[in-house]
Amino acid sequence: MNFMKRIFTGMKQEAKPESSVMAEEVEKSTVAEVSQPEPEPETETPSNFPVVRSVIQISAISEGVFPKDSDEVSIKAQPTPTGDQCLFTVNRPLMKGYSWYFSDFESATESSLAEALFCLDDVEVVLVCESTVTVTRKDKTLVDWIPLAKEVGTAIRDALGAGKGLIAEKIISNLPSEEDIREGIQKVIDDEVNPGVAGHGGNISLLAVKGNSVTIQMGGGCQGCSAADLTLKQGIHTSFRKAVPMVGAIFDETDHTAGLNPYFS
């Protein structure tokens, strides 16, 4: 209650000078019309208007996830809010500087880590990125990740302990340059993705390429849209992977809560 009172008090206090400024402006313009038949167009914002501040976004500092200088393999599982995927963070590098998307068991040939994960019943897709593994499960109706996550943890440990190459040599030796990835992804965005989302007033921009991982941002009508996740996973991911098969992780850095009036603006 106290807060609400203060909000309304604050609103009134802010509203007063604004309305008086507007009234003054009306008076001024009326006077101007009488004395000067051609009033000059307003070019500057009156100084009494509140300044619209820009909001700076800074990343939160993550406290150490794992104990320092530990020889043991530690794995943290973090299911996504949608429940269909789980992120596994390992205290060991799995694929330094790069990422790789394994769409099925065949694509995992000679990659011992992905092979071990695809041997589990409920694993549909595997994405390895630096020291993380993201697993998408087949059964989207199950929300409890604990049983499968434990199996995934064991499979990752076994693969690390086996000493074989976690990622196939043919993949490592054929990794594309950042320039190739940038060119390919930008072409898909320009030719396919942006014309598609333009119908909803949206747009997609490529923010960064690191290794073969890309970071994109949604703007316009896509920012804050309730279907943004669907657009991202079923539309953008599919288009990117079809046109640029070597692309690894696709990060979305859109702040869907920001913007003055996202979606229906």
Next chain:
Amino acid sequence: MPRVNTFKVKVQTGQQGMSEPVHFNFNNHKLPFENVTGSAESGKVFEGSFDVNSFAHSLTLVGPESGKWEIEKITIEYDCENEKPYTVHFGRVTLDETTEVNIWQDAPVLAFDV
């Protein structure tokens, strides 16, 4: 969009501080902190809190009306409805009369060891 019961903020100021009262912006309503201790002057630590009891759409720390405010570290303790209290840390940022910094962060997703 959780309902925030209360939040406490601790701001470590760097070399350039400010002497103005510290304000935050909750859902676009600019308000001063309560239970204030310390200050936002150079090298000092400012602490304040606020009993919000409302749903969070946005929460920012507002820059000074004039001059610059160099912040070394921001620590926020959130107490939200149906959530365990959680703490978020933000790093270095410089604010001025045209800027504010987002300090809202959803509760961390539950992670477990496997």
